[in-house]
Amino acid sequence: MEVGNQTVISGFLLLGLTDDLQLQTLIFGLFLAMYLVTVLGNTFIILAVSSDSHLHTPMYFFLSNLSFVDMCTSTTTIPKMLVNIQAQDQSITYTECLSQVYFVMVFTVLENFLLAIMAYDRVVAICHPLRYTVIMNPCLCVLLVLGSVFISNAAALVHTVMLLWLSFCEDLEIPNFFCELAPLIKLACSDTLINNILVYFVVSLFAGVPVFGIIFSYVCIVSSILRIPSSEGRYKAFSTCGSHLSVVSLFYGTGFGVYISAAITDSTRNTAVASVMYSVVTQMLNPFIYSLRNRDMKEAVRKLLSRAASLL
Template sequence: MSNMEVKNKSVVLDIFLRGLTDDTELQPLIFVFFLCMYLITISGNLLIMLAINCDRHLHTPMYFFLCHLSFNDIYLISITVPKMLVNIQTQDQRITYAGCLSQVCFVVVCTIFECFLLGVMAYDRYIAICNPLRYTVLMNPCFCIILVLISLTISIVNGLVHSLMVLHLSFCTDLEILHFFCEIAQVLKLACSDSLINNILIFVSASIFAGVPLYGIIFSYTHIVFTVLKMPSSEGKYKAFSTCGSHLLVVALFYGTGFGVYIISNVIDSPKKIAVASVMYSIIPPMMNPFVYSLRNKDMKEALKKVVGRIASLL
């Protein structure tokens, strides 16, 4: 390949995000649809965070982790959707090379951090049900903060490593991504240089940083189920399962959509359909999490009513 056909990373200026469709008639509908989902996600997760911080009854490890999960969901959807909305509104599909790399980094950070948070929340439920007498000692505030900081640090380092590895690649002149944001797998497809090491790194990091939390979740809930089944009281069983139900739904939603997109991307050879499927794991879980926790949790419902009441009184 000649030097004229390759554009080195140092001179790459813009990348074109083709989005979900090129149909100009559908784009206004997509704009309204994604704007509504974005506003619902932001408002829902902000309400969850406000409810947890304003209600002393929710100052427990489980809701401490949920607060960080809501913040992470807000950040994750804010990385991708606003840029997409601006592109549709201005009819300018460009994103700078630096902006694209930033999206790659932050999406990886938020995705891995979400995996760790879900794993930590499963561990919290495991201690609460299987070792209730030692719960306050084991899940003390200092330990909870350390768990979050370690999870965030690993996620940030992982995201930076992926971004730095992309910097070593050279890119072809046709810099178009058939997606609505810079997903790392799509960015690697633009490279003219060998990206084998990058792909191996993605596989290894996903297996470790998404697989280990999933294994921890399965391990925790296996012990929880056996512990709950040994309880003599049916009321105790119901209470134990009800505290885990919301978390299990969120785990199923996050990992289920993620695996679904992975399977679709390997079965369907259509970038547009893969981009549409990616909406399922990048936007749907952050939007649905507040509904899952508010609709299935009595304490959260009461806290949300108080917050909404206070907000209404101020308006």
């Protein structure tokens, strides 16, 4: 494979969600508000967990990491979009674009693993409650997160390095508001067979395996819950999974919707709008799902807000 002419590429054009200037002003305000809500909401989750000793458990440790990943995902894409709209400049440099591809992949793969780990945590809590603290010990929890971070970075690094070997021609327009791997590969005018094989491999392994793990976990959870004699006990056991199940449904539902949208429509703008759901909306709603559906989290957030108000 020959090294591409990437050294002469100054950058790409992010077409965004619309060309209408009035709509761009509306989109700027909307995305700015969504970004602020995402950052504040997930920050509150992290601070609430760290400040309340009752929440120093594996489940909330993983939730804090998920909140941090959600903030990072939004920070990777939204600020650049806001700057471009404000400056009326659609350009993004070659280095910035590859950096976006890298970090979007890192945080997307990492979120997949964290959701699977959280499902495993619920399996242990419901199926093996007496051994929960022994199995989900602090050392294992940290190793699971660190292992997920390492795998996510390795997968993203391989794809980013492979992009460096591609050469690009005259069409440098990306039909989205951020640089994503698949659209960038489509812009290449050199052979992309290896890149596409790697994409299918990563999606199958680092999305398929966590999804299978989550499904298998909930099969075990449901079968265990059904063996509980009292209806109150069954409800209490399953209620501990409600927030996680909602987040999983939102994350994979929106992600699946993006690929369905890309498959059934020729409109790249429609696909870009659909990608907003899994790259922006999900990260914004996750804190609300966990804080509104979880009594302990609501109480921790209330205490945090009370302490913050008393300092003002």
